[in-house]
Amino acid sequence: MIALSQFNSLSKDEAAGLLAPCVAIPAWGEMLVSLRPFASRHALLQAARKAMANWGEDELNAALSAHPRIGEK
Numbered sequence: 001m002i003a004l005s006q007f008n009s010l011s012k013d014e015a016a017g018l019l020a021p022c023v024a025i026p027a028w029g030e031m032l033v034s035l036r037p038f039a040s041r042h043a044l045l046q047a048a049r050k051a052m053a054n055w056g057e058d059e060l061n062a063a064l065s066a067h068p069r070i071g072e073k
Contacts, residue, residue: 004044008037024066025059028052 019029
């Protein structure tokens with residue numbers, strides 16, 4: 001985990017790379033990266049939730065399929 005100030009200071013590629021393992025929807029990470037700098041963790045979380053609000057079935061399936069099922073390694 002890095003400090004918010006560090007996240008805000010990363011290059012676009014570094015920030016997107018940091019977010020990529022969280023959600024396998026590149027547009028989600030790109031949106032968050034483009035909205036930096038965030039004033040607080042709360043602001044970052046609000047932006048992340050807002051970016052997720054428009055996901056359709058295809059995006060959800062892509063995000064879920066990129067992660068192992070519970071109990072799998």
